[in-house]
Amino acid sequence: MSSENKTFPKQTLDTRGLLCPLPVIRTQDRIKDLQNGAVLEVVASDPGVLHDIPAWCRVHGHHLIETEQVGLDIYVRLRVCKD
Amino acid sequence: MAHQRKAVALISGGLDSLLAARVMLEQNIHVEGINFYTGFCVEGHTHAIRKKHQLKPKRNNALWSAEQLGIKLHIIDISEEYKDIVINPKHGYGQNLNPCLDCKIFMVNQARAWGFMADNDFDFIITGEVIGQRPKSQRKETMPVIARESGVNDRLLRPLCAKNLPETLPEREGWVDRDALYGFHGRNRKPQMALAEQFGFTDYAQPAGGCCFLTDANYSKKLADLWQARGERKYEIDDIMLLKIGRHIRPAQNYKVIIGREEGENNYLEGYRKQFAHIRIESHFGPLTLVDGTPDQEDLLQAARIAARFSQGRDAGEVRVEICVPGLDNRFVNVSPIPAQELPKNWYV
Numbered sequence: 016m017s018s019e020n021k022t023f024p025k026q027t028l029d030t031r032g033l034l035c036p037l038p039v040i041r042t043q044d045r046i047k048d049l050q051n052g053a054v055l056e057v058v059a060s061d062p063g064v065l066h067d068i069p070a071w072c073r074v075h076g077h078h079l080i081e082t083e084q085v086g087l088d089i090y091v092r093l094r095v096c097k098d
Numbered sequence: 099m100a101h102q103r104k105a106v107a108l109i110s111g112g113l114d115s116l117l118a119a120r121v122m123l124e125q126n127i128h129v130e131g132i133n134f135y136t137g138f139c140v141e142g143h144t145h146a147i148r149k150k151h152q153l154k155p156k157r158n159n160a161l162w163s164a165e166q167l168g169i170k171l172h173i174i175d176i177s178e179e180y181k182d183i184v185i186n187p188k189h190g191y192g193q194n195l196n197p198c199l200d201c202k203i204f205m206v207n208q209a210r211a212w213g214f215m216a217d218n219d220f221d222f223i224i225t226g227e228v229i230g231q232r233p234k235s236q237r238k239e240t241m242p243v244i245a246r247e248s249g250v251n252d253r254l255l256r257p258l259c260a261k262n263l264p265e266t267l268p269e270r271e272g273w274v275d276r277d278a279l280y281g282f283h284g285r286n287r288k289p290q291m292a293l294a295e296q297f298g299f300t301d302y303a304q305p306a307g308g309c310c311f312l313t314d315a316n317y318s319k320k321l322a323d324l325w326q327a328r329g330e331r332k333y334e335i336d337d338i339m340l341l342k343i344g345r346h347i348r349p350a351q352n353y354k355v356i357i358g359r360e361e362g363e364n365n366y367l368e369g370y371r372k373q374f375a376h377i378r379i380e381s382h383f384g385p386l387t388l389v390d391g392t393p394d395q396e397d398l399l400q401a402a403r404i405a406a407r408f409s410q411g412r413d414a415g416e417v418r419v420e421i422c423v424p425g426l427d428n429r430f431v432n433v434s435p436i437p438a439q440e441l442p443k444n445w446y447v
């Protein structure tokens with residue numbers, strides 16, 4: 016992944032067991048406390064996040080790095096881009 | 099250049115709120131959306147759980163609206179505070195347990211609290227309400243009630259029906275041009291559809307009843323049953339989530355069973371194993387069953403017989419089940435599946 020990782024250790028957020036839109040809300044609330052450039056990894060069990068977190072990132076201008084499915088767990092990695 | 103005014107738009111994900119926000123953007127207002135999570139929202143939930151819904155492309159309609167509009171959307175979890183609205187609606191319920199008028203007042207008030215706080219500094223609030231659109235909450239008489247009781251007063255603008263309402267502050271101050279607002283009324287959706295076409299919106303959501311499960315008769319019946327069985331009108335978020343899932347069968351006041359109807363529901367119910375007594379079918383293929391309430395040993399055996407009926411061992415003489423109660427050792431027992439005639443219709447909630 017990109018150089019941002021050097022400055023910001025990856026933050027993680029576990030939303031497994033929550034249904035959309037709660038993982039999106041938790042992501043949004045977590046990002047409020049993160050700095051520009053920080054990388055956040057959200058792990059979820061609701062496949063709805065594959066659609067909703069990228070959509071949320073698009074409307075707020077955050078950068079979606081990648082999504083990954085490992086068994087029942089879904090990982091969404093994003094970089095915080097604040098105005 | 100004139101100072102650009104800022105409006106918070108209540109975005110439900112439906113067409114009306116999408117149009118209302120778009121009308122404001124046309125007038126060069128800075129718009130940001132707000133969407134509330136009450137726990138009863140139709141969005142996502144069952145779609146995420148039940149396979150049959152997964153065939154349809156899933157999307158969060160409020161986020162989709164925001165993308166169409168090119169605005170930010172803030173999703174706020176009000177599920178805890180919202181309980182009081184559902185339990186004690188000052189203005190009563192609609193056709194089912196939907197407290198629409200109190201709900202609107204509460205949401206507009208929450209939008210005010212969010213939008214008018216110093217950091218956010220918005221000037222007014224808009225909704226997609228249309229007079230006469232909904233029999234209980236969107237009537238000419240309820241419009242001023244919402245404005246007044248939410249505390250937003252004349253900073254609440256309804257761009258789609260503003261011409262049928264007294265002038266609001268944004269109109270008086272010239273922040274928006276009243277002449278370019280609309281005078282929609284009644285249940286006819288044609289004007290909205292025409293406006294959608296004009297703005298180039300095609301794939302918008304068309305919710306049938308309302309924006310939440312409380313307008314659903316079956317769902318309301320399950321919630322009423324929960325309150326009746328517990329002897330008080332209270333709920334936890336887990337309760338209302340579970341009301342969306344599985345078959346609910348209540349053999350007695352003190353307990354009910356929740357039986358997964360398919361793999362997705364079983365997976366979801368698995369998440370509640372640590373909180374609830376539950377039954378697994380050992381000898382056959384069968385669903386996971388949660389037991390909600392305060393069942394005694396007899397009740398758990400009865401619950402196991404019901405669970406067995408919904409397994410592939412329904413016609414077998416005996417089915418082996420595992421009964422798990424949090425904090426106790428798991429028990430394996432053989433039970434006979436309950437025959438259809440012993441499972442009265444009125445046990446189904």
Ligand code: SF4
Pocket residue numbers: 196197198199201202235308309310311312313
């Ligand atoms: S349908 Fe549900 S969310 Fe919509 S106004 Fe009524 S109670 Fe509120």
